Amino acid sequence: MQAAYDDTFSVLSHPSLDQAGGGRSTITKASNKDVSIESADLLRGSKTLEIRHNGSLYLLRTTKLGKLILTK
Template sequence: MPATPNSFSVLSHPSLDQSGGGTLSSPVTRPVPLVESTDLLRGSKTVGIMHNGSLYRLQATKLGKLILTK
């Protein structure tokens, strides 16, 4: 089955492991929601994100990288 541009059958990066250990103990079996950075930034270079009562800043660099800071 071919994948669409915005879907992955399995994302297996340690940062997606929800156990808190930082290591991937078993493959992710359910789809992970995918959000395009352009949808978050909406034409801006920086967007604020509230998370657990703290304000974070997501910033796009000139080289196309993303930086998340608290």
């Protein structure tokens, strides 16, 4: 297993996303297969995020209790 390291990548631009971070996010990569990213980096201050995957649209939402819900 490789040692963990930090990498920076561009995140999607969306009107609902807070652009204070300049559209950049830091991820931690433990190996070639494992990637970890903070939910706050994905949501960028918004309560919802649209995710397109294999031609389908999903909605990632945060609840009042701070949990995440992914729906199609």
